[in-house]
Amino acid sequence: MELRIEKTTQPKKRPTDQEMAGIRFGSTFTDHMLLIGYKKGLGWHNGRIVPYGPLSLDPASTCLHYGQLIFEGMKAYKISGGGIVLFRPDQNMARMNKSCERMCMPPINEDETLDAIAKLVEVDEAWVPSVPGTSLYVRPFILADEAFLGVHPSNSYLFATILSPVGAYFKEGLAPVRIYVEDNYVRAVRGGTGYAKCAGNYAASLKSQEEAEKAGYSQVLWLDGVERKYIEEVGGMNIFFVIDGEVVTPELNGSILPGVTRKSVIELVKSWGMPMSERKISIEDLAEAYKSGHAQEALCTGTAAVISPIGELKWGDTVMRFNDGKIGEVSQKLYDEITGIQTCAREDKFGWVYRVK
Numbered sequence: 086m087e088l089r090i091e092k093t094t095q096p097k098k099r100p101t102d103q104e105m106a107g108i109r110f111g112s113t114f115t116d117h118m119l120l121i122g123y124k125k126g127l128g129w130h131n132g133r134i135v136p137y138g139p140l141s142l143d144p145a146s147t148c149l150h151y152g153q154l155i156f157e158g159m160k161a162y163k164i165s166g167g168g169i170v171l172f173r174p175d176q177n178m179a180r181m182n183k184s185c186e187r188m189c190m191p192p193i194n195e196d197e198t199l200d201a202i203a204k205l206v207e208v209d210e211a212w213v214p215s216v217p218g219t220s221l222y223v224r225p226f227i228l229a230d231e232a233f234l235g236v237h238p239s240n241s242y243l244f245a246t247i248l249s250p251v252g253a254y255f256k257e258g259l260a261p262v263r264i265y266v267e268d269n270y271v272r273a274v275r276g277g278t279g280y281a282k283c284a285g286n287y288a289a290s291l292k293s294q295e296e297a298e299k300a301g302y303s304q305v306l307w308l309d310g311v312e313r314k315y316i317e318e319v320g321g322m323n324i325f326f327v328i329d330g331e332v333v334t335p336e337l338n339g340s341i342l343p344g345v346t347r348k349s350v351i352e353l354v355k356s357w358g359m360p361m362s363e364r365k366i367s368i369e370d371l372a373e374a375y376k377s378g379h380a381q382e383a384l385c386t387g388t389a390a391v392i393s394p395i396g397e398l399k400w401g402d403t404v405m406r407f408n409d410g411k412i413g414e415v416s417q418k419l420y421d422e423i424t425g426i427q428t429c430a431r432e433d434k435f436g437w438v439y440r441v442k
């Protein structure tokens with residue numbers, strides 16, 4: 086696929102590294118964006134990197150009415166010596182195709198699309214911050230843009246990628262979060278779209294998130310949508326526990342989003358020779374393990390925060406405080422190892438790092 090590059094004639098004022106470190110997540114964007122069109126019969130075409138700016142959409146575009154809209158999220162890091170790397174972007178491309186399949190959207194060419202994203206990062210390389218803990222967040226997405234109000238998969242799509250410099254997710258480093266167990270609303274059910282990174286899953290979660298914030302919690306923990314009994318995941322992050330020295334996480338069941346960070350944590354824990362299991366975990370069993378002193382740590386994993394220790398988990402009247410509300414040993418070790426690999430400060434034994442330049 087040909088990629089046309091049209092550079093901006095009016096570059097924005099790039100924030101200093103210091104300013105970038107304090108930016109609110111996802112609120113500042115770079116000078117360029119990547120766009121690729123799709124038409125049935127023609128396939129993906131007209132790839133171009135153009136100045137960042139508003140998209141023009143027909144108001145009848147199907148994504149605006151029926152939500153055919155998926156996205157991805159990954160990060161680019163500046164490494165010592167000035168190179169730029171992405172962390173496991175092949176996983177994001179593969180997941181994007183799984184989301185496409187679920188939402189009746191055409192598959193992307195994973196390699197070509199990744200090349201185009203890497204090219205965009207290179208064009209805006211001055212925006213990759215280099216202060217420790219900072220990175221350039223990469224947000225690819227695909228929307229349906231056929232002007233048609235029938236309920237039917239669109240015949241026309243737009244693939245886009247925008248870039249956003251981000252500071253450390255938690256300003257004080259690894260700060261434990263307070264989470265509230267949601268046992269009223271549900272996010273996803275088996276057979277639904279939980280495993281796809283589609284916009285609608287997030288729209289469905291906002292109400293619960295808003296109530297959690299009002300009650301002083303930063304995120305909600307979702308239970309399974311059928312029995313509201315088994316632990317699934319947290320907002321935009323997967324969840325792990327350390328119980329009796331074993332690391333456990335809910336097994337993928339179709340309603341949990343298969344996180345790249347989740348997968349990396351599982352692979353790392355196994356490589357350390359620690360017991361690791363993916364299984365069903367009921368909230369009752371967790372509360373039981375907590376009360377009897379067997380649950381040592383709880384942590385969330387995701388691209389944005391990498392590792393986010395859980396200080397407090399509230400389920401009805403039961404309040405679980407893990408590791409005295411402090412960062413646990415396993416959480417810290419995972420954070421150090423993953424962020425070390427992401428910035429090439431530690432050896433990349435698994436071949437996870439993708440070199441942009």
Ligand SMILES: *Cc1c(COP(=O)(O)O)cnc(C)c1O
Nearest residue numbers: 321322323342344345346387388
């Ligand atoms: C993106 C996402 C995650 C985390 O996935 P990563 O690939 O690790 O960033 C977890 N849960 C949901 C619902 C998500 O959308």
